[in-house]
Amino acid sequence: MAVKSKEAKPEAAGGQSPHPAALRLHGVRKNYGHVVGVDGVDLTVDEGEFFTLLGPSGSGKTTLLRLIAGFERPDAGRIELGGRDVTSMPPHLRETNTVFQDYALFPHMTVGENIGYGLRVKGVPAAERRERVERAVRMVRLVGLDKRRPNQLSGGQRQRVALARAVVNEPEVLLLDEPLGALDLKLRQEMQLELKRIQKQVGITFIYVTHDQEEALTMSDRVAVMANGRIEQIGPPLELYERPATEFVAGFIGISNLLTRDGIKFVVRPEKLHILLEEDSPEPGMTVEPGVVEQVIYVGQSTRFNVRLDQGEPLVAVRQNTEAADEALQIGGRRIRLAWAPEHTYVLDQQQEPDAKPASVENTKEK
Amino acid sequence: MEGRWTKLALRIWAALILLFLFIPILLIFFYAFNTSNIESWPIAGLTFKWFTATWNDSDVRSALVLSLQAGLAATALALVLGSCAAFAIHRTTFFGRDAVSLLFILPLALPGIITGIALNAFFNFGGITFSIWTIVVGHATFCIVVVYNNVLARLRRTQGSLVEAAADLGANGFQTFKDITLPLISTSVVAGAMLAFALSFDEVIVTTFTAGAQSTLPIWIFGQIRHGILLPEVNVVVSFVILVTIIPVLVAARLTGGGGAARVPAAR
Numbered sequence: 138m139a140v141k142s143k144e145a146k147p148e149a150a151g152g153q154s155p156h157p158a159a160l161r162l163h164g165v166r167k168n169y170g171h172v173v174g175v176d177g178v179d180l181t182v183d184e185g186e187f188f189t190l191l192g193p194s195g196s197g198k199t200t201l202l203r204l205i206a207g208f209e210r211p212d213a214g215r216i217e218l219g220g221r222d223v224t225s226m227p228p229h230l231r232e233t234n235t236v237f238q239d240y241a242l243f244p245h246m247t248v249g250e251n252i253g254y255g256l257r258v259k260g261v262p263a264a265e266r267r268e269r270v271e272r273a274v275r276m277v278r279l280v281g282l283d284k285r286r287p288n289q290l291s292g293g294q295r296q297r298v299a300l301a302r303a304v305v306n307e308p309e310v311l312l313l314d315e316p317l318g319a320l321d322l323k324l325r326q327e328m329q330l331e332l333k334r335i336q337k338q339v340g341i342t343f344i345y346v347t348h349d350q351e352e353a354l355t356m357s358d359r360v361a362v363m364a365n366g367r368i369e370q371i372g373p374p375l376e377l378y379e380r381p382a383t384e385f386v387a388g389f390i391g392i393s394n395l396l397t398r399d400g401i402k403f404v405v406r407p408e409k410l411h412i413l414l415e416e417d418s419p420e421p422g423m424t425v426e427p428g429v430v431e432q433v434i435y436v437g438q439s440t441r442f443n444v445r446l447d448q449g450e451p452l453v454a455v456r457q458n459t460e461a462a463d464e465a466l467q468i469g470g471r472r473i474r475l476a477w478a479p480e481h482t483y484v485l486d487q488q489q490e491p492d493a494k495p496a497s498v499e500n501t502k503e504k
Numbered sequence: 505m506e507g508r509w510t511k512l513a514l515r516i517w518a519a520l521i522l523l524f525l526f527i528p529i530l531l532i533f534f535y536a537f538n539t540s541n542i543e544s545w546p547i548a549g550l551t552f553k554w555f556t557a558t559w560n561d562s563d564v565r566s567a568l569v570l571s572l573q574a575g576l577a578a579t580a581l582a583l584v585l586g587s588c589a590a591f592a593i594h595r596t597t598f599f600g601r602d603a604v605s606l607l608f609i610l611p612l613a614l615p616g617i618i619t620g621i622a623l624n625a626f627f628n629f630g631g632i633t634f635s636i637w638t639i640v641v642g643h644a645t646f647c648i649v650v651v652y653n654n655v656l657a658r659l660r661r662t663q664g665s666l667v668e669a670a671a672d673l674g675a676n677g678f679q680t681f682k683d684i685t686l687p688l689i690s691t692s693v694v695a696g697a698m699l700a701f702a703l704s705f706d707e708v709i710v711t712t713f714t715a716g717a718q719s720t721l722p723i724w725i726f727g728q729i730r731h732g733i734l735l736p737e738v739n740v741v742v743s744f745v746i747l748v749t750i751i752p753v754l755v756a757a758r759l760t761g762g763g764g765a766a767r768v769p770a771a772r
Contacts, residue, residue, distance in 0.1 A: 208668055228671040241669035245687045254683070255673035306673065 157220030159184040159310050159342040160205065165214035167200055174200040176366035177214070182310075182344060182359075187336050189345045191353040192363030193389070198346045201363070202312050205344065207231045219309045234303035236313040240295045242287040248298050249274070249283035255306040273305040276335060293324045300332070304339055313345045317352065329355050350390045354378065362386045378406070380483050387485065394452045395485075402485045409481040410454035412442060412473050419476040426475055428452070433469040440465045444475060529746065536739040543735060554736040561734075564741060567724040574636055574720060575704040578643035582700045585644070586651025587693055594659040605656075612649040619645055620713030627714070634716030642714035643707055647700035654696035654760060658689045695759040698752035706749050721745060 160182040167174040175197045182188045190198040203209045205216060207228030216224045223231055234255065242251050253270045261269070274283050277297035287295055296316060303311055313332075317325045333356050336343050347353055353360045354374040361371045362385070370382045381387035384395065387404045394405045411419070412430075419425050428446040435441075442454040442465075452475060456465060531545075539549035558564055593605050611619060623642050632638060666688070670680040708722045715723060721741060728738045 206672060208671075228668070229674050229676055233672070235669070235672045237665050237669060239663065239665055241663060241665035243666060243669070243684060254670070254675075258670075258673060258675040258679050258683070302673070 158182060158217075159186070159219060160344065161215075161217040161220075162201075162205075163215040163217075165201070165204060165211045165216060167204060167209060167211050173197075173366045174209075175204065175211070178366075178368055180361065180368065180371070182342060184342055185340050187333070187343045187345065187356055187358045189347060189353040189357040189360045190363055191347060191350060191360050191389070193348055196363040197366035198348075198363050199314055200366075202235075202314055202344065202346050205310070206233050206235050206312050232309040233312055234306050234308040236296075236299045236303050236311070236316045238314045238316065238318060240287075240299040242295060242298055242302070244287055246286075247283065248279065248285050248287070248290070251287065251298055252283075252302045252305055255302065259306075269305055273301040276304070276338065277301040277331075292320055293328065296320060296328065300335070304335065304341065307339070308341065310342045310344060313343060315346055315348070317347075317349075325352075332356060354390070362389060364389075381485070384485050387483075392453050392455075394450075396450055396452075396482075403482045404485065405452070405477050405482050407441070407453045407455040408457075409477055410452065411476040412444075412454055412456070412468070413476055414468070414471075414473060417474075419474075420478070423476040423478050428473060428475055430468050430471055430473055433466050435466060442468075444473070446475070532739050532742050532746075535736070536743045538736065538739075541736050554740050558737045558740040561737060563719070563724060564721075564737065567719045567721045570636060570639075570718050571705055571721040574639045574643060575701050577636070577640040578647045578704045579697050579700045581640065581644045582647035582651045583693065583697055586648040586696060586700075587655045587689075589648070590652050590655035590659060594656060608652050609649055611645040616707070616709030617713075620710040623710070624713040634714065636718070638714045638716070639711055639720065642710040643704040645710070647704055650699040650703065651693070651696035654692045654699070654756075655689055658692035658760075662688050691759040695756035698756040698759075702749040702752045702756075706745055 158181045160180070162178050162180040165175055165178045165180075178197075178201060190201060192198045200209065204211050205218075207223070207226060207230075211224065214224070215222060218232055243254065246254065249270055252273050253266050256266045256269060270283070274280055277300055279294060279297050279301065282290065282294065287298065290298065296319075299316065316332075317328050320328060329352060332343075332345075345353075345356065354377075357374060359371060359373050360377055362369045362377065364385050370377060370386045372380075377386060377390055381390065381393070381404060384402070387393040387395065392407050394407065394410070396403055396405065411423070413419060413425070426446050426448065428444045430442050431445050431451075432443040433440060434443070437458075439455050439457050442456070444452045444454055446452060454475065458465075534547055535543055536554060537550045537552070538547040539551045539553075540547070589608055593601060593608070619642065623638070623645075627634060627638055662685075666684055667680055670684045675683060706722050707720075708726055711720050711723055712726075719727065722745070725738050725741055725745075728734045
């Protein structure tokens, strides 16, 4: 399942020859009373990897992050950082640093003091500390603001301070708990690229928690999709999107069209669907089904068609507006045919459906 | 929306209430400068002679010294116990935590006469001689509460993730306390201490039951009013007590950003 996304990694000096994974989890479990937080997670993250835990709220992704940081102790299982068992090690001794969702900047310290705090408690000499803080301030583009207090900064600037404060310690693993959640869309997209740039620059392993699938796909080398305390699927973004293993993954990442034909449940992504009008004919080998366009939604760069197949299922088709979309907007309410290539469909695990039924209206799944 | 007349009426009403509250206090200040030793209005003339007389009165001096000593000692005790209690309640969760918290606050709400009689009985029962230390213990019962309340309120307002962030950056428990927790709660500790001192400095009832032969300043005043001999000196001392109590209360209100701090002395 775990697909290596990076063959060659920038090698840190020293160490044993077979380099241990940055992070390894074995059967990690954590309950809160009767509520399951994390339910038996196995995971290996390579050094220098940008790894994302993606899932809805309550899926256990933040709990997993807190277990790695050491704020929580697992009920069962083992956590290894750089080959060392740290399961029962308190957070201040772990080689991890966290970027908190609410930033958790110390309000009584300046930006510079905040960033240098980790180095200070570790007894790094003042001269070296100053130099490293300065470098971190430059890296997150906050030059000239290091004498300010956190309450004199904007949300985006605070976010950068939180990042610099963690990165400056050069941890083995950097943990980021929905760090962009509080920022507006534009700033968030800007920071996504910035984070990716910084991660490449410092070469630290990032473990990133988010519920935003687009964010996960944009930044990550690999993504673990979580639900109900378990990992549903691990893989690089392309694999998750193109070949979702479960219905949950298919539904959570992107718009997914779920169909059951001849007892087989499968997914077709909206951009893989062709809309055929009366005069059009499908390319050879394509599956064709008739339906009605119920709604046409113009989204600027693309147009979305909500289609109801004659067999009952609603499907979404998307077309890029490479030309003016005026003509596309005219087909609302018309009968059309949808066509797709069989190689663009992905069959889901059948575990939820032991006895497959023939395709029928009862199997319709509403999104 | 209220009309113009309602607004005006409200303002006059508020002004009347303020006058009602503060005219008696202002009167004391005026009497302290009165040339006559008979309190009548208008005052006969202005003089400083009562100030020199009061300063030279050895009874007043020893009462003042005792009040300061008892106040400082009770405040010190309250600082240690009150902030420790606040930390314990804030940090841990256990069965009956709310009940314990209520028990901490109760001495402030309890009438002074009950605290006084209870302590008096207890000291007699234990064969403890009345001294400055019995006064200190008596005052500490309510001084602890103001420190506890102030510190706990601040701890609750402080972001919980800050302590985690410090640990995450490699600080051990002691470093986290020294670098993060203490600086963040320090003003609330100082405010609590000032309020505690102000409460102790003008306390009469509990002191009456826990003091031995010595008098604190309020007790001395109380005695003089009953005898009615040194009333002008009483006015001087009362003016002084007002200043000594009001300044720390104002400073405390400033440190905690107003609101909660001002309410605490009013509860007693």
